[in-house]
Amino acid sequence: xxxxTLTVNGxxxxxxxxxxxLLVELLREKLGLTGTHVGCDTSQCGACVVHVDGVxxxxxxxxxxxxxxTSVTTxxxxxxxxxxxxxxxxxxxxxxxxxxxFCTPGMxxxxxxxxxxxxxGLTEEVIRQGLEGNLCRCTGYHNIVKxxxxxxxxxxxxxxxxMAAE
Amino acid sequence: MNVMFExxxxxxxxxxxxxxxxxxxxxxxxxxxxxxxxAIFRRSDRPHARIVSIDTKAAAASPGVVAVYTAADLAKxxxxxxxxxxxxxxxxxxxxxxxxxxxxxxxxxxxxxxxxVIAETREQAKDAAEFLDIVLEDLPSIASVADAVKPGxxxxxxxxxxxxxxxxxxxxxxxxxxxxxxxxxxxxxxxxNNRLIPNAxxxxxxxxxxxxxxxxxxxxxxxxxxxxxRLLMGAFVLQIPEHKLRVVAPDVGGGFGSKIYHYAEExxxxxxxxxxxxxxxxxxxxxxxxxxxxxxxxxxxxxxxxLDDEGHFLALRVKTLCNMGAYLxxxxxxxxxxxxxxxxxxxxxxxxxxxxVKAVFTNTVPVDAYRGAGRPEATYLLERLVDTxxxxxGHDRVEIRRKNFIPVDAFPYQxxxxxxxxxxxxxxxxxxxxxxADWDGFEARRSxxxxxxxxxGIGMSTYLEACGIAPSxxxxxxxxxxxxxxxxxxRVHPTGSVSVFTGTHSHGQGHETTFAQLVVDQLGxxxxxxxxxxxxxxxxxxxxxxxxxxxxxxxxxxxxKAMDKIVAKGKKIAxxxxxxxxxxxxxxxxxxxxxxxxxxxxxxxIALTAYVPHNYPIETLEPGLDETAFYDPMNFTFPGGxxxxxxxxxxxTGTTQVIQFVAVDDIGRVINPMIxxxxxxxxxxxxxxxxxxxNAAYDAGGQLLSGSFMDYTMPRADNxxxxxxxxxxxxxTHNPLGAKGCGEVGAIGSPPAVVNAxxxxxxxxxxxxxxxxxxxxxxxxxxxxxxxxxxxx
Numbered sequence: 001x002x003x004x005t006l007t008v009n010g011x012x013x014x015x016x017x018x019x020x021x022l023l024v025e026l027l028r029e030k031l032g033l034t035g036t037h038v039g040c041d042t043s044q045c046g047a048c049v050v051h052v053d054g055v056x057x058x059x060x061x062x063x064x065x066x067x068x069x070t071s072v073t074t075x076x077x078x079x080x081x082x083x084x085x086x087x088x089x090x091x092x093x094x095x096x097x098x099x100x101x102f103c104t105p106g107m108x109x110x111x112x113x114x115x116x117x118x119x120x121g122l123t124e125e126v127i128r129q130g131l132e133g134n135l136c137r138c139t140g141y142h143n144i145v146k147x148x149x150x151x152x153x154x155x156x157x158x159x160x161x162x163m164a165a166e
Numbered sequence: 167m168n169v170m171f172e173x174x175x176x177x178x179x180x181x182x183x184x185x186x187x188x189x190x191x192x193x194x195x196x197x198x199x200x201x202x203x204x205a206i207f208r209r210s211d212r213p214h215a216r217i218v219s220i221d222t223k224a225a226a227a228s229p230g231v232v233a234v235y236t237a238a239d240l241a242k243x244x245x246x247x248x249x250x251x252x253x254x255x256x257x258x259x260x261x262x263x264x265x266x267x268x269x270x271x272x273x274x275x276x277x278x279x280x281x282x283v284i285a286e287t288r289e290q291a292k293d294a295a296e297f298l299d300i301v302l303e304d305l306p307s308i309a310s311v312a313d314a315v316k317p318g319x320x321x322x323x324x325x326x327x328x329x330x331x332x333x334x335x336x337x338x339x340x341x342x343x344x345x346x347x348x349x350x351x352x353x354x355x356x357x358x359n360n361r362l363i364p365n366a367x368x369x370x371x372x373x374x375x376x377x378x379x380x381x382x383x384x385x386x387x388x389x390x391x392x393x394x395x396r397l398l399m400g401a402f403v404l405q406i407p408e409h410k411l412r413v414v415a416p417d418v419g420g421g422f423g424s425k426i427y428h429y430a431e432e433x434x435x436x437x438x439x440x441x442x443x444x445x446x447x448x449x450x451x452x453x454x455x456x457x458x459x460x461x462x463x464x465x466x467x468x469x470x471x472x473l474d475d476e477g478h479f480l481a482l483r484v485k486t487l488c489n490m491g492a493y494l495x496x497x498x499x500x501x502x503x504x505x506x507x508x509x510x511x512x513x514x515x516x517x518x519x520x521x522x523v524k525a526v527f528t529n530t531v532p533v534d535a536y537r538g539a540g541r542p543e544a545t546y547l548l549e550r551l552v553d554t555x556x557x558x559x560g561h562d563r564v565e566i567r568r569k570n571f572i573p574v575d576a577f578p579y580q581x582x583x584x585x586x587x588x589x590x591x592x593x594x595x596x597x598x599x600x601x602x603a604d605w606d607g608f609e610a611r612r613s614x615x616x617x618x619x620x621x622x623g624i625g626m627s628t629y630l631e632a633c634g635i636a637p638s639x640x641x642x643x644x645x646x647x648x649x650x651x652x653x654x655x656x657r658v659h660p661t662g663s664v665s666v667f668t669g670t671h672s673h674g675q676g677h678e679t680t681f682a683q684l685v686v687d688q689l690g691x692x693x694x695x696x697x698x699x700x701x702x703x704x705x706x707x708x709x710x711x712x713x714x715x716x717x718x719x720x721x722x723x724x725x726x727k728a729m730d731k732i733v734a735k736g737k738k739i740a741x742x743x744x745x746x747x748x749x750x751x752x753x754x755x756x757x758x759x760x761x762x763x764x765x766x767x768x769x770x771x772i773a774l775t776a777y778v779p780h781n782y783p784i785e786t787l788e789p790g791l792d793e794t795a796f797y798d799p800m801n802f803t804f805p806g807g808x809x810x811x812x813x814x815x816x817x818x819t820g821t822t823q824v825i826q827f828v829a830v831d832d833i834g835r836v837i838n839p840m841i842x843x844x845x846x847x848x849x850x851x852x853x854x855x856x857x858x859x860x861n862a863a864y865d866a867g868g869q870l871l872s873g874s875f876m877d878y879t880m881p882r883a884d885n886x887x888x889x890x891x892x893x894x895x896x897x898x899t900h901n902p903l904g905a906k907g908c909g910e911v912g913a914i915g916s917p918p919a920v921v922n923a924x925x926x927x928x929x930x931x932x933x934x935x936x937x938x939x940x941x942x943x944x945x946x947x948x949x950x951x952x953x954x955x956x957x958x959x
Contacts, residue, residue: 018289034196035189037419039367040452044875047367075189089187093179096844100674101186102368102419108187124888131883135875137367137420138674139844140851140912141883 004068008033009077017064024048024059026067027074035075035105039135046134049106050074056113058133075105078112087154088112088147097147099138110134111148115155122152173687177840180679181698182672191417194371194386199445202373203232205435206291207448208281208298209457210273213529213868214307214320217271217280221299225283228297230290233442235434236281237270243437246430247402248494249394251645252332252503252525260332260525263323265493265532267403267430267437273302274322274492275529276870277457282434284446307529309864311466311487314526322492322527329526331490332499336507337520337583342472345481345518349472353555358937359543361464361489361862362855363878364536366673368419369450370459374435378443382410385436389415389701390425390671391711394648396703398428398496404437408703411436415701418673422852423535424459425673426713427496431458456873461862462536464489465502465543469551471516477561479570481518484510484547488525488533495534497713499525504644505540505632505714511581512548513592513630513806514570519582529868535713537852537913541631549627549918550935553925557934563922564600567628568593578899585632587804589896590832596628598894599808599830608812621815622825623927626808627918633907634719634803634898651798652716653708654724656685656732658791660777662770663695669709670721671700674848675909676841677717683837684722684903688729689769690756707794715907718837719803719898726902727795735791736772742783743767743775803898803906807831809850809915811923820946822858822924824885829915830892834906839893842908847889849912855881856913857920861939879939 001016008031015030027033027050036059039047048059051073078086088108091097098104114130115122122130127145136144172178185191222234245264252260264270269280281298285291306320313319314329322329346352373386383406389395392413400411418425435446450458466487472480488502507521556563571592572579579587600606608624615622635641638649653669664685672678682696699705712721737751740758744751750761759766767775775782776791812826829846836842859879863871872878897904917938924940925933931952936944 020289028196033189034193035191037193037368038195039369039419040875042452042874042876044880045367045452075187079188085187092187093183096180096840098183098186099676099844099848100367100420101182101191101417102193102366104186105189125884128884135367135880135882137365137422137852137880138848140847140849140881140889141886142847142851142889143844145883145888 002065004064006067006069007071009073019065021064022060023062023064023067026064027059033074033076037102037105039102044135046110047103047106049109049134051109051113056110075108088151091147091151091154095143095147095150097139097143103134103136107134107136107144111151115148115152119156122149124149172693173683174837176683176838178679178683178693178838180676181682182676182678193368193417193419194373194388195449197373197386199373199375202445202447203284203286203442204288204291205282205284205438205446205448206288206295207279207431208283208295208300210269210276210278210280212273212302212304213276213309214305215273215302216305217269217273218301218303220281222281224297224299225294228290228294230286231283231294232286233284233438234281235268235438237266237268240267243267243433244403246428246433247398248499249398249496249647250500251647252334252499253645254332255335260499261326261330262494263326267433275531276868277531278492279430282438284438284442307868309528309530309866309868311489311526311528313866314528315487322529326527329528331525331527333524334503335520335522338518339520341518342481342483342520346472346483349480350475351473351559352470353473353551353558354468354470355551355554355935356468357547357550357935359463359465359546360856360938362462362536362860363456363862364422364424364459364462365455365880366420366422366424369452369455370425370429370431371449372432372435373445373447374439375445376439376443382412383436383440384412384414385432386414386416387432388418388425389413390418390421390673390713392671392701392703393669393709394711395428395432399433399436403433412704415671418671421673422537423462423539423713426711427460427534453874456878457531457870460495460532460534461491462533463543464533467547469547471551471555473555477559477566477569479514479516482510482516484521486521486523488523489530490525490527491530491532492527493532495532498532498534500645501535501540506544508583508585509541509544509630509632510548510583512545513572513628515572517582530864537849538910539714541910542914542917545627545629545914546918549629550921553625553922554935563626567596586801588801588899590630590804590806591896592628592806594894595807595830595832598892599810599828602830602890602892603810603812603826603828605810615814621817621927622812623923624810624812625919625922625926626810627915627922628808629915630804630806631910631914632802632804633715633910634799635714635716636802637800638798648710649798650710651796652710652720652724653706653794653796654721654728655707655794656725656728658732658769658773660774662691662773664689664691666696666698666725667706668698668700668721668725669706669711670717671712675712675717675845676838680718680837680841681722681725684725685729688726689732691769715909718903718905719901719907720797720799722903722905723799723901724795724797727797728793731793731795732791735793736769738783738787739772739775740767743781800900803834805831805833805906805908805911807911807915809919811916811919813920813923813927815924815927815945817949820942820949822940822945824854824887824920827887828890829912830894831908831911832895832906833893833908833911834895834898835904836893836895842893843891845908846891846912849910850889850916851881851886852913853916854886854920857917857938857940859885859939
């Protein structure tokens with residue numbers, strides 16, 4: 001069986017996997033990181049989104065062996081060591097952007113990448129289009145959109161405000 | 167901490183969120199037991215076939231395989247039971263053919279499980295399942311209700327003639343016929359309520375465990391009602407008594423009805439765990455969800471209204487054909503009868519109603535309750551009919567509704583179809599919704615859209631639903647095989663914190679927060695010192711679970727009742743401690759005080775005394791502060807309201823964009839407005855999905871065409887607008903909270919509002935009706951068949 005070594009949430013991990021093992025299976029079954037969910041088998045729902053080298057990836061659509069040598073961040077790795085939540089996590093809670101919680105990890109990871117990749121700012125339309133790859137059956141998306149819009153200034157912080165002021 | 171801030175009426179942020187946003191939720195598939203094996207089901211890929219032979223040898227010899235089971239191994243276990251019996255017009259009981267755990271002799275729908283393979287790993291089980299040699303001989307098959315009732319139609323069950331499960335009716339046929347005979351005008355509408363696939367984001371999963379040293383079974387399952395599963399599976403399928411069977415439904419990732427029912431896979435993994443003496447886990451992949459989770463809706467109806475000259479409704483006649491699928495799911499027979507036809511009065515004072523409902527079997531996945539269950543079908547029929555009446559007669563859509571509303575002073579109001587509404591004010595929800603949606607300013611927006619080449623439309627629905635199911639005696643008379651009370655155990659611990667054990671189940675609704683707010687309000691205990699426990703038959707005395715928007719109205723009322731007992735007992739302890747008469751003790755904001763004095767004891771002091779009874783009326787009072795209540799509701803609750811939808815259609819593509827959606831609902835007392843808004847928004851999104859996007863498509867023979875997220879159009883973020891939610895409540899008169907329920911109103915009220923808006927937008931093309939989903943293809947075809955074809959362009 002091939003061996004993969006990668007960094008997960010800042011810690012090195014090595015595991016023997018089958019060639020067909022998916023990244024999400026490696027995370028959930030070998031590394032016990034069950035925060036990343038599997039909601040479909042056609043790469044549509046986005047419940048499994050993680051960051052691979054800082055970019056959102058559907059972990060059901062990447063083989064574990066392809067993740068060899070990468071740095072992976074999952075939902076469990078977002079909060080600071082002292083438990084301080086990532087601003088996106090905070091805003092999801094503040095704006096009631098989750099109900100059953102199943103799509104939430106993937107939704108949060110996608111949302112962070114969406115905010116990171118739009119330093120110029122986000123409109124509601126861009127947020128809604130940016131969530132095309134994530135399904136939620138509970139919220140009707142309304143509060144998810146609100147939470148992401150609210151997280152943008154928190155994540156871009158002073159620099160963004162300064163840019164806007166210039 | 168100001169405890170009142172976290173009491174009734176406050177938008178308290180949810181207790182459960184921390185674990186969900188940090189990846190520490192605890193769903194069934196996240197669980198792994200030592201020595202666990204994995205189950206994979208081999209399912210039918212044919213809609214209807216005779217099982218000629220099953221050869222399991224190669225599969226059994228495949229690496230890692232521990233066991234392979236087929237129906238032949240399950241001779242001693244029962245079929246999956248149905249929880250509700252309907253009787254036909256002629257008094258005969260419904261046809262109730264056996265629903266085997268694994269197919270016996272025949273497969274009857276795509277997805278019907280034939281065999282299960284149990285192996286060390288999921289991959290090994292999957293590989294081995296491919297080695298099962300199953301020979302099937304195709305049989306003629308049917309998928310639609312129309313085909314099922316044709317003379318000579320293929321039979322799903324040889325001993326169920328005409329594929330008829332039941333032929334039921336309600337109302338006064340003679341009175342309706344007489345009203346039609348003298349009506350100034352009658353309007354008829356034929357309509358379909360499209361079949362839907364619930365698609366909770368968490369696929370179903372089940373993990374069976376068996377302890378050979380005690381003989382105890384445990385099932386971890388994605389359920390909305392673990393006690394019901396214990397009862398159905400234990401008593402009817404596996405013959406395991408309750409004390410030997412624990413059912414745990416931990417965090418569950420959405421249900422919408424589809425996780426109410428007892429499913430074959432649950433019984434299979436539990437039974438198999440007992441056989442192989444190791445835990446056995448099964449998790450559906452999404453494809454399996456599509457072909458094994460109970461579907462929803464699937465009605466074909468004819469609706470006729472008799473009117474006088476002024477537009478008063480005189481009588482309603484309805485004929486509905488509904489699809490049960492290939493087997494009867496747990497609640498299926500009740501949905502198109504007592505949850506549908508009894509709602510046909512809606513918000514209107516129509517004096518005479520008669521409905522006939524025929525349920526049929528087809529070679530499709532079983533159909534059961536999906537968010538709203540029967541009530542969306544009734545609402546859609548009525549509200550489309552009202553708009554069609556306006557189309558045909560020229561009456562104004564708002565005025566005709568107002569003219570026929572049940573007046574505010576008419577409550578309690580007895581409908582001609584069994585229900586008695588306790589309270590409501592349909593005029594106010596209508597008025598507030600119209601203001602919020604700027605109904606009166608719409609024509610200017612239509613003109614502006616027209617100038618941009620777009621077709622703009624507005625539509626409304628004024629709806630009512632019945633939830634908080636239900637008085638046990640009543641539902642027993644109607645065929646329910648269970649009581650529908652709810653149970654709460656409120657345990658005040660020695661140091662004053664509280665655990666509440668509820669028989670309801672939260673799978674997104676936020677009960678851990680809302681129910682804690684009830685405790686803050688009633689016992690004055692700080693929010694952080696309250697935990698709500700649900701989903702485990704080993705912890706909770708009993709319960710009927712969460713569906714039909716019943717958790718607060720019924721489950722919350724049980725909590726209130728249990729807390730009343732806590733306070734009553736606390737008063738006796740306080741009276742003893744403060745040497746006062748029990749009648750002189752008052753309880754408020756967590757303090758027991760002696761009337762007319764400044765003497766008081768906190769509930770914490772009372773709790774400690776109850777558990778350390780050194781100075782205690784031990785001769786007359788038991789120690790402890792722990793009370794259980796069963797609450798059986800006196801009636802259904804009747805939320806209602808007005809939903810208004812505004813759409814814009816691009817005539818070039820036929821695509822409909824929902825521009826604005828306003829929901830103003832009467833849901834009774836609101837505990838947490840933030841959670842209510844979220845519930846309504848989510849329901850509305852599902853309703854918009856049904857109206858514009860979603861459709862469970864079968865070919866004529868029963869092959870499922872929409873079997874994945876690539877084929878079944880789920881609403882995505884850019885299909886759904888911001889949803890404005892308002893509440894204008896009248897209080898439920900018969901439960902202690904005054905609560906009516908909010909879980910389903912969004913999905914019930916919204917589909918006709920959307921379709922009425924689409925039909926309004928298509929007014930220039932003379933459209934009278936179109937069936938859901940109002941897909942771009944349908945709309946484009948209407949537009950382009952109505953205007954000179956510009957194919958040459």
